[in-house]
Amino acid sequence: MKRRTLTSFALLFAGGLFLLPASMFGGGAAPTFSKDVAPIFFKSCAECHRPGEGAPFSTLTYKDVRPWAKSIRENVVSREMPPWHADPKHDEFMNDRRLSDKEIATVKAWADAGAPEGDPKDLPPAPQFIDGWTIGKPDVVISMPEEHTLEAEGPDEYQYFEVDPGFKEDVYVQAAEARPGNRKIVHHIIAFMVPPPPADRPRPNLTPEQLQQLRSQMERDSIRYREGFLTxxxxxxxxxxxxxxxxxxxxxxxxxxxxRGEGGALLAGYAPGMNQAIFEPGAVKRVPAGSKIRFQMHYSKVAGSVQKDRSYIGLIFAKTPPxxxxxxxxxxxxxxxxxxxxxxxxxxxxxxxxxxxxxxxxxxxxxxxxxxxxxxxxxxxxxxxxxxxxxxxxxxxxxxxxxxxxxxxxxxxxxxxxxxxxxxxxxxxxxxxxxxxxxxxxxxxxxxxxxxxxxxxxxxxxxxxxxx
Ligand code: HEC
Structure with a gap:
């Protein structure tokens, strides 16, 4: 109670009193989840805080949010959440997730008032995620060719899997999303497109011994070396x-x-904080005909437990001429x-x-x-x-x-x-x-x-x- 009074004074002195809704000052009704807070959570949190995603709880329903009210207050006021790490002086980014000062004040006032639900009739429509996809329903889903079994002990692994999606002509991708099959072990996914080699590339005619010799020479010359599944x-x-x-x-x-470096050109990636690429209409990623899709998988082990994963990517094709x-x-x-x-x-x-x-x-x-x-x-x-x-x-x-x-x-x-x-x-x-x-x-x-x-x-x- 005391803290709220102090805040009110501070805002008064800052001249903010007339700009902010009366409900924030204890005088009027406190903000409610249904009316004031859900729109903020749907817009700025549900991207990660929803069933099947990496964040610890869902912000889609009051029931799921209520137990976290205190922690939400802390994380929102300190600006730990939503995560955003670019220099706050600049706001030139489309996907800037930061809440406005007014939104932060609303969440804080709501938590301080005991996190009331309000009238469920006030709820805005919840954001729609089709089968978990952020980009919408993909035109094609491409999975790792097989399930990978990760042993329980040992260091991280980088594993590579290649799939032929069977694209007979160039494909234009408007949006792409990579999704882990098993979030416990998938640290990141990078899906590269590997175009077929030009048909006219000369192929040296080497004996297996010569090939082996060439390989060892290249290994000696390289600044890198292999250690298990890691470079x-x-x-x-x-x-x-x-x-x-x-x-x-x-x-x-x-x-x-x-x-296009050693791994091919990047098509889609997943890592905490990043899983989709959506381009403006007309701008596309081009997957050349005959390309293979190579999954680079970074796995971290769960000690004591053998785990399986089959990750996948979804692509939405351009609907307008690229x-x-x-x-x-x-x-x-x-x-x-x-x-x-x-x-x-x-x-x-x-x-x-x-x-x-x-x-x-x-x-x-x-x-x-x-x-x-x-x-x-x-x-x-x-x-x-x-x-x-x-x-x-x-x-x-x-x-x-x-x-x-x-x-x-x-x-x-x-x-x-x-x-x-x-x-x-x-x-x-x-x-x-x-x-x-x-x-x-x-x-x-x-x-x-x-x-x-x-x-x-x-x-x-x-x-x-x-x-x-
Ligand atoms: C880009 C994804 C993302 C967005 C957007 C996001 N969060 Fe989170 N949040 C996470 C993840 C992942 C964690 C778990 C962090 C960890 O384990 O270190 C987390 C943790 C939290 C926690 C701490 C939970 C605990 O264990 O104490 C709170 C509270 C929280 N988020 C609230 C919010 C709120 C409120 C919003 C929107 C205003 C939001 N987050 C937006 C991904 C996100």
Whole structure:
């Protein structure tokens, strides 16, 4: 009671009294779930807080929400929920999940008043999720070819599965969603499209011995090595923390112009905080005819219990003629080394645009020592344009930031990704501050990637040209 009175005074002094509904000041009726709070929860929480999703309870019904009222108050007031990690100064993102000050005040006043239900007749219609899909009913569902059994003990695993979806011609994807079969073990899913090799590619005619020799030579030359189901970086491989100072920009894999690296081009991904990609009408992901879909699965084990998983993706095809192809590219540094104990270790990666482009979205990716990431564009005239700043990166939330107004960047622009890592004991998520850290699959190794979805301005896609 006392706290509410103090808050009222504070608001009064702030001049907010006349802008906010009287119900927030204890004078009028307190906000109710049905009338005031459910619209906020349906819009901003149910995406994750609903049956079958990763969050701990559903925000779709009063019965489910009521026991959590106190925790909801705390998490909403502290802005821990809904999760959002971009610099709060900027609000250029379409999928910005943050609640407004007014919404936060409503949730707080509701919890403080004992979380009343109100009249169920006031409830707005609940958001519809078709069979759990966020994107709507997919035109096609593509599953891993078989169920995978994960043993109970041992380190994380990266497993790859390939499926032929049987696409006889190019397919234009308007929306894509990846869904885990078993949330207990699926840490992430990346579904890549792997186009067929060009028919005219010369195939060397090698004996099995020569092939084996070539393979071992490549393994010796590579900066990576395999450890069980994981790829890691050799400790003595060359180190380039400032990837932008190298000719490859820090990227360790050869790519063609479409950003297709060793794994193929990205089609859909799932990780906590991210599972769907929906593009504006006319902008599509193109899956070339004959492509296979390769699932990269990152599994974490449940100690003491053998688990099974068969994850899947859903695609919605373009319903209007496609005009722009959305291309996914990773701007990554594969050569860094974070010394033991370093609390603010800087790593960069760069990519210079070969076309005029529009940036659709950005997604920072690091592991547990990731501290912050900035993605900026240096225009050909020397100006710097900040694209995304995530000052307080959290590995728990792999967020994709969709622009409201897609930045237009001319050919010759240099995109620079700058990451800082905390390998000190101050980082409470740090698995081991005494170890030097390099790129690798497991979460106790690191990664440094700025994922970029973009469209090329001049490349107008019509089915006729795209089939070539
Ligand atoms: C992007 C997905 C997402 C959105 C959106 C989201 N949450 Fe969450 N929330 C989660 C996940 C996942 C957890 C569990 C976090 C963990 O275990 O660390 C969580 C945890 C919580 C908790 C803590 C539960 C506990 O164990 O104490 C509360 C309370 C909560 N959310 C409330 C909300 C409210 C209210 C909203 C909307 C205003 C919201 N969340 C929006 C994903 C989300």
């Amino acid at each position: 890691r970086t050799k400790m003595d491989a060359p180190v380039h923390d400032d990837g932008c100072a190298t000719s490859s920009g820090g990227n360790s894999t050869r790519r063609d112009g479409a950003g 005009q722009k192809e959305v291309i996914t590219r990773s701007v990554a540094n594969g050569f860094f080394l974070i010394p033991p104990g370093a609390d603010n270790h800087k790593v960069t990666a760069c990519w210079t645009l070969e076309d005029d482009v529009h940036i659709v979205n950005l997604m920072p990716h690091m592991h547990l020592r990731g501290k912050s990431m900035e993605i900026a564009a240096y225009l050909p005239d020397g100006r710097k344009q900040m694209l995304l700043n995530v000052p307080n990166y959290s590995f728990a939330w792999q967020e994709v930031y969709y622009f409201k107004k897609q930045p237009a960047l001319p050919k010759g622009t240099r995109i620079q990704v700058t990451a800082y890592f905390d390998n000190s004991p101050k980082n409470k998520y740090n698995p081991d501050p005494t170890k030097p850290v390099r790129w690798g699959d497991p979460t106790y190794d690191e990664m440094m990637i700025g994922w970029i979805d973009y469209t090329v301005d001049k490349k107008v896609l019509t089915p006729a040209t795209a089939l070539k």
